[in-house]
Amino acid sequence: MRNVLISGASVAGPALAWFLRRDGVRVTLVERAPDLRDSGYAVDFRGAALDVLADIGILDEVRAHETGMRGVTMLAPDGSITGELPASAFGGDLEVPKRALTRILHQAVDAEFLFDDTITALEQHDDRVTVAFERAPARDFDLVVGADGVHSAVRRLAFPAIDPIEHLGMSGAGFTTGNLFGLDRRGLLQPDAGRAVFAFSAGDPDRMTVSLSFGTATPELDRAGRAAQEAAVRAAFAGHPWPEVPRLLDAMAAAPDFYFASTCQVRLDSWSTGRVVLLGDAGYCAAPTSGMGTSQALIGASTLARCLAEADGDHTAAFERYEKELRPYVTDNQQLGRQAVAAFGGDAADSPESA
Known part of the structure; x- marks a missing residue:
């Protein structure tokens, strides 16, 4: 694995890019927005997500932007x-404010960024994925990661027969x-x-x-x-x-x-197909009501990168391990999201079977 494309430059994508670059992988990030997003509200981190920020080396800088809510x-x-x-x-x-986190992650990542563009087609081969873009010329990558949110373009192309949004x-x-x-x-x-x-x-x-x-x-x-x-x-x-x-x-x-x-929520039986894998909200959004979206994105990025590094080039084994390790955590977070909506008065059930 030498060349990876990540769609989405919000939180999960740049976090994964940092870990892959550390492991010597060439990374390209494509982002539909014309520039670094300067919007979004406050985001929070819980538990092991703080360890991921520390691993990237940005925990102190992120803390400097703490909202200090009383x-x-x-x-x-x-x-x-x-x-x-x-x-x-x-x-x-x-x-912290979302814009602060986005800027800090962007500055930490040494990767190629393609702003104001998106993926329009994926053609999988045994040894690569040929990717067509809306603006940039088509290119080949070893792997493609969809970290492009709930309405993921990568997911739509890689799983065309499935509508996983609930x-x-x-x-x-x-x-x-x-x-x-x-x-x-x-x-x-x-x-x-x-x-x-x-x-x-x-x-x-x-x-x-x-x-x-x-x-x-x-x-x-x-x-x-x-x-x-x-x-x-x-x-x-x-x-x-x-x-x-x-x-x-x-x-x-x-x-x-x-x-x-x-x-x-986004609920899929599998988060990968061939050489394409989903990360963060694109693969397993737990709903904003869970309070775990940012933490889940960071922990997912760290887990996926580690599994790829330990698989010695076997992406299929890496994707299987990534999902096996992370799915119980995602399931718990999705249950939290459903319970919060049910308490609010929405339609979500709170039984384990529905999570």
Whole structure:
């Protein structure tokens, strides 16, 4: 194994690239975005994910960007205070802005990056994979890794007959706006009958991140235009009793970084086929409600790289070992994601059989 292509330059892809480069592998990363992504909200790390950051040599630098969240105030539907949650309930062992993590990982990786491009075709051979790109000329690689998220282009090409996305009965929008509530490294959570408003400010005292979630699956809107997505959010929050909600809906309309998604998981019987393997959300998204997405991406990258290094060129054995080691961890995380949606009031079951 001398030449590997990774699709996706968010977290899982660059982390894997660092480990492969350490082992002497030539790596190319292709990313649909025109440049390094400077968006995203706070991400957190739990347990062994901190060890992966330490292995890469960036733990101290990542810690320097810790949000320092102090806690979350619970509100009743009318806005009155009902309780308090510790910062650890949302932030894990360490929480940083997503843009900081992305930049740090990118700077740590010595690899070729192809921005503003994507994979359009995969042709597998016994000894290589021929890859066609939207912009770059076609090239051969020893292995191809799909680390390109829930709606993975690599997965769609490598597993064309399978739709592994399972929607869990919950949707939501996210955006940033001015710090309307004067929050200082704190959050507000206002749940109301299958709806929830979560707002917090961390890192930038002038900005506030807002999440508006509701207990309805809307997979048809994931690829729709912003107007239809905003309309769905407004319909879900119509008549909300908290007087601040109309102001937040107005802020949503003006936000340049509006994001919408239905909460889902990716569930596959196998994470590889031939010389193509999936990593992170592309292969086994546990849903944002699990709180484990970033940790799972880092641990998956470390595990896959180690299995490849120990397999002495036998990618089939490496992929089998990677999946055998990681699947129990993924199964537990997906169960957490489903349980959180069920507690919120979505449709996800919480039985072991459904995880």
